[in-house]
Amino acid sequence: MTQMTEAKKGNVTPEMQAVAEFERVDVGKILNGLASGRIVIPKNINRDTKACGIGQGLTTKINANIGSSSKIEDIDLEIKKAKLAVDFGADAIMDLSTGPKLLEFRERIMDSVDVAIGTVPIYEAGVVTLNKGNEIIDMDEDDIFNSIIHQAKDGVDFMTLHCGINQDLVYKLQEAKRMMGIVSRGGTFLASWILHNEKENPLYSNYDYLLEIALEYDITLSLGDGLRPGCQSDATDTSQIQELVTLGTLVKRAQEAGVQTMVEGPGHVPLNQIRANMEIQKTLCHGAPFYVLGPIVTDLAPGYDHITSAIGGAIAASSGADFLCYVTPAEHLSLPSLEDVKEGVIASKIAAQAADVALGLDTAWEKEVEMAQARKNFDWEKQFDLAFDSVKPRHYRNKCELDDDEMCAMCGEYCAVKIAKGDF
Ligand SMILES: C[C@H]1O[C@@H](n2cnc3c(N)ncnc32)[C@H](O)[C@@H]1O
Numbered sequence: 388m389t390q391m392t393e394a395k396k397g398n399v400t401p402e403m404q405a406v407a408e409f410e411r412v413d414v415g416k417i418l419n420g421l422a423s424g425r426i427v428i429p430k431n432i433n434r435d436t437k438a439c440g441i442g443q444g445l446t447t448k449i450n451a452n453i454g455s456s457s458k459i460e461d462i463d464l465e466i467k468k469a470k471l472a473v474d475f476g477a478d479a480i481m482d483l484s485t486g487p488k489l490l491e492f493r494e495r496i497m498d499s500v501d502v503a504i505g506t507v508p509i510y511e512a513g514v515v516t517l518n519k520g521n522e523i524i525d526m527d528e529d530d531i532f533n534s535i536i537h538q539a540k541d542g543v544d545f546m547t548l549h550c551g552i553n554q555d556l557v558y559k560l561q562e563a564k565r566m567m568g569i570v571s572r573g574g575t576f577l578a579s580w581i582l583h584n585e586k587e588n589p590l591y592s593n594y595d596y597l598l599e600i601a602l603e604y605d606i607t608l609s610l611g612d613g614l615r616p617g618c619q620s621d622a623t624d625t626s627q628i629q630e631l632v633t634l635g636t637l638v639k640r641a642q643e644a645g646v647q648t649m650v651e652g653p654g655h656v657p658l659n660q661i662r663a664n665m666e667i668q669k670t671l672c673h674g675a676p677f678y679v680l681g682p683i684v685t686d687l688a689p690g691y692d693h694i695t696s697a698i699g700g701a702i703a704a705s706s707g708a709d710f711l712c713y714v715t716p717a718e719h720l721s722l723p724s725l726e727d728v729k730e731g732v733i734a735s736k737i738a739a740q741a742a743d744v745a746l747g748l749d750t751a752w753e754k755e756v757e758m759a760q761a762r763k764n765f766d767w768e769k770q771f772d773l774a775f776d777s778v779k780p781r782h783y784r785n786k787c788e789l790d791d792d793e794m795c796a797m798c799g800e801y802c803a804v805k806i807a808k809g810d811f
């Protein structure tokens with residue numbers, strides 16, 4: 388049973404009901420969205436995950452990535468990051484750990500938050516192989532599928548699976564002479580495996596087996612973009628689009644099988660190409676929810692990539708993307724700190740809300756109206772309460788002590804809002 392197979396039968400699950408109430412839409416809309424593959428609710432049958440709908444007509448959701456790397460492995464810090472991200476409004480957490488203790492990390496992280504948890508099982512397959520003293524290219528098909536099954540049993544709700552990066556596309560990429568080659572970690576694991584073993588990507592050749600596993604546990608597939616562009620000049624190139632065409636065929640097979648499916652997208656994309664990218668994805672991928680990383684709209688701001696991504700994310704979500712993967716100020720430089728996680732989540736929340744306002748969603752507009760009323764009424768506590776970050780604005784407000792609540796230190800006595808209040 389999956390949320391999708393139930394929806395196809397016309398059965399409303401408690402998760403569909405919860406999503407409808409949260410979004411304040413008719414449950415029939417959620418049912419139809421799930422049945423047609425335009426909405427997903429990532430929730431493994433083995434996990435008590437808070438229901439969260441992602442897709443057409445729903446508010447834009449955001450994901451925060453956390454996890455260890457081979458250079459930094461601190462479980463308590465990663466758990467703090469996961470909790471902080473959820474406190475600041477992350478709808479999902481991806482554990483992207485690749486440190487030697489990744490198995491223990493995933494278990495502890497899954498226990499510490501109740502939002503949907505995503506992973507990239509090929510990382511586990513790779514790290515387990517390395518831990519045995521072998522190279523990543525020595526993985527066999529069983530290693531890959533065993534990681535997927537193991538994580539499915541453990542309750543992982545959605546999985547990034549780079550099913551579209553097949554042998555043909557890897558050879559074509561060698562001819563294409565891209566500026567940045569491959570920047571996807573899972574994508575490089577598989578591409579180098581394909582080249583060295585001269586074999587087809589098992590996630591592509593054994594896709595039907597993958598669908599069987601997903602169906603059994605209700606794993607939401609997040610079809611990975613192994614060939615996403617890693618710089619502005621690689622965006623929307625032949626390799627990226629060829630992979631998307633392949634992903635479109637895989638989406639259709641998953642939807643027919645009753646497996647919930649999203650598609651992952653770029654990456655690094657010039658602002659003027661974002662809308663077209665979203666439209667092409669929706670068309671080629673049969674309306675499946677689109678989960679984008681950024682997009683980063685200029686590569687000249689390392690240290691500020693939460694901003695380059697929020698700009699791209701706002702355009703993306705207002706033109707069709709449904710799920711934004713946060714990017715932190717540490718992107719391209721290091722593992723994020725707690726402060727970086729907070730900034731990444733807030734930047735994504737800004738992008739999501741900006742898009743939802745542009746899309747005319749009632750729930751988004753109501754909050755905007757409430758904030759305007761609080762500003763007009765000089766209700767500072769209400770403003771802090773409505774803010775994505777309630778600490779920072781309070782700190783600014785308190786920097787200058789004022790004996791009058793009806794102004795701030797910007798205009799002081801000449802506060803326009805105060806002067807206008809009686810007359811307008
Ligand atoms: C694909 C995306 O995942 C991010 N990413 C990869 N590994 C981690 C990690 N351990 N913690 C946080 N983010 C990570 C990259 O920075 C990129 O933005």
Ligand SMILES: Cc1ncc(COP(=O)(O)O)c(N)n1
Pocket residue numbers: 452481483507547570571572573574611612613651652678679680712
């Ligand atoms: C939106 C999105 N895209 C991709 C990945 C996986 O990362 P990678 O492809 O580098 O393994 C991810 N976690 N989220």
Ligand code: MET
Pocket residue numbers: 570571615616617654655680718719
């Ligand atoms: C180019 S470094 C890898 C992560 C990167 N930001 C990306 O687009 O996927």
Ligand code: SF4
Pocket residue numbers: 570718719720
């Ligand atoms: S430069 Fe850093 S972020 Fe980019 S792929 Fe290499 S290790 Fe990952």
Ligand SMILES: [Zn+2]
Pocket residue numbers: 570617655719
């Ligand atoms: Zn990048």
